[in-house]
Amino acid sequence: METALKKSELVARLRSDILALQGFRAPALGVKHDDFGLGPVMKAFPQGVFPRVGMHEFISESAEQTAATSGFMAALAGKMMKQDGLCVWVGTRRTVYPFGLSQFGVSPDRVIFVDLKKDKDLLWAIEEALKCDALSVVVGEIKELNLTESRRLQLTVEESKVTGLLHRVSPRLSNPIAAVCRWRISPLPGVEDQILPGIGFPRWQVQIEKVRNGEPGSWPLEFRDGTFELTSDSVSFHQYVSKVG
């Protein structure tokens, strides 16, 4: 009994050590971590802490998903930038409307858009931006990248502690990349019998397909007054567990 307890303690300690080595810091006692207003999604992350030091991969297939993903990324970036942070948004054919970002808690004048002309400059520009630790977050819109390239970005992030959000719009193949988390955000239709007219708050099906050392899942969320909340109707609520490393 006693040895079993010791063993489980040992395993727990080893696990936290491994997490620390992989760039996740355990929530220190008394230190309040940014919860990003993500609510139920936080449970998916190792030890319930949003992995700041890492690349997050977002995949979208259609124009609607792209818009939803942009909004979700903007909301996340807004949480990371707080009051005085800065964001660099790298892409080639940008359709993001800076004015629209203000609804997601981002002051658009704090976002520096890098609109590159050539695709081959993308990776280099994202890496350069990630190296600059004066930034809070870097958003990169890139279609294809392979494991080696993403590993390079991940290493840069671990060095500089700048969070990277990679948005892959309709990639040819969703090959595994060295990201801590793979997200898929799709728009959700509003509640059918709503009393109030109009389209209401942004609603998304937030799906974490892969998360390193965490539990993937899927949640219907609504972005309301700067926080993410579970939508009131849990009809589409569907959490599945799959073993994905």
Add this chain to the structure above:
Amino acid sequence: MKRYVAIWLRHLLVDRVLLTRPELEGKPFVLATRERNRVVVEASSRDALKLGIEAGMVLADARAVQPDLEVLDYDLALPEKLLRALAEWAIRYSPLVAVDLPDGLILDATGCAHLWGSEAAYLKDIATRLKSSGYDVRTAMADTIGTAWAVTRYSRSFPIIAPGEQLSALLPLPPHALRLEAPVIEKMQKLGLYQIKSFIHMPPSVLRRRFGQTTLDQIGKALGTIHEAFEPVRPAEPYHERLSSLEPIQTAAGIEIAIQKLLEKLCERLVKDGKGARQAVLRCYRIDGEIQQVQIGTSGPSCSASHMFKLFELRVASIEPALGIELFVMEAPVVEPLANAQEALWDLNSGNKITRIAELIDRLSARAGSGVIHRYLPAQHHWPERAITEATSLTDQPEIEWRTDQHRPVQLLSEPERIIVSAPVPDYPPMLFRYKGDIHRIKKADGPNRIEQEWWIADGLHRDYYAVEDEQGGRYWIFRLGHYNEELTAEWFIHGFFA
């Protein structure tokens, strides 16, 4: 033996005004300034002088003489600025040029005149060039500054005083020519000493007792017995460094070392002067006579060698050393004063942060080309394309708040795209629309939200915007152009996607 040239620009300020405003030619005008509750004339044009309006007159008196007198502001710092610029120009005649306030220049012409053939040709060249650019000028040459000065202002004789002839040149001139103080001159006039020859031969002890030591000093300076200090103008040295190599350099590593060395020297100078480079040019002189040139630009004044090196590093590959480079020249043609480190930007905690971001931006635009970096500020327009303006620099702050009460899409198409809709009645949102071959059935809609073209900026029809949501939850921003019209089918467009 020294030779000096004095240049007297009698109507310096007036000539300057006429150069910038030629329409004043032939009109009486004055430059005036406020002095102890009254406006005093500081300089008057030739036509005003003819009317008896002189410097030192009160403007009210001048106006009494000439009621439609043109009055211009007198800039206290202007004479010095003008003279300094002229002095820098005059370095073509002598390396040592001094400003002689308020209206003259002194050139140390020792050993210079023979390059023009003779002293007369030398003086004539100076005078004609200044006259052709519009300045009224008188020149003189003598062994001492004092004599040259006196001859320009007070003598009508030949302006070249032969070596050692100072005394004879000065004798017929009034005491003013010795640059004496006003009370001393007044005293001399009272005593009837109207010409220098009437007192210059008096014993020094007598002169000292009557008129003070300064009078003796001034006489000595004019005659050349006392040395007169001469402070030449130093033109701003360009930020320019050169490095020659013993052996021709052919490798990229060698070029990088050269760049690093040059940048270190250049930045050392920049830091000392509190300046930062906005542009730097590297010229590589090859042994076959070709010159290879690379150039970088920075988004803000920079005096960091490592940063500029990173920018050059991206360009090293474009330098072709061929047989080798024997000389590297680094130049900073555009420099700007360094902003204070405290200058807060976006209330960042550390000023260091912004320089690092500026350096990042420089690296990005150095590689990917200019015009890739954009930052936006809110503008006071409802028209979506005009609701944001591009910020010109990193330090621009928004003048108005970003509005969050307007529902705007997160993705905006650069050009609205045509869609086919079926809309029931005017001013109702459509029931369905077809975009890129897909039919979207609209479940919910907000609108219409009419946005008019601003007629003072552009012509065109207004747009009635609807935010709509389809069955799948996709949210779109669509609009109808212009009014609903029974004869014409309404034109509908999609303009953006909501998150």
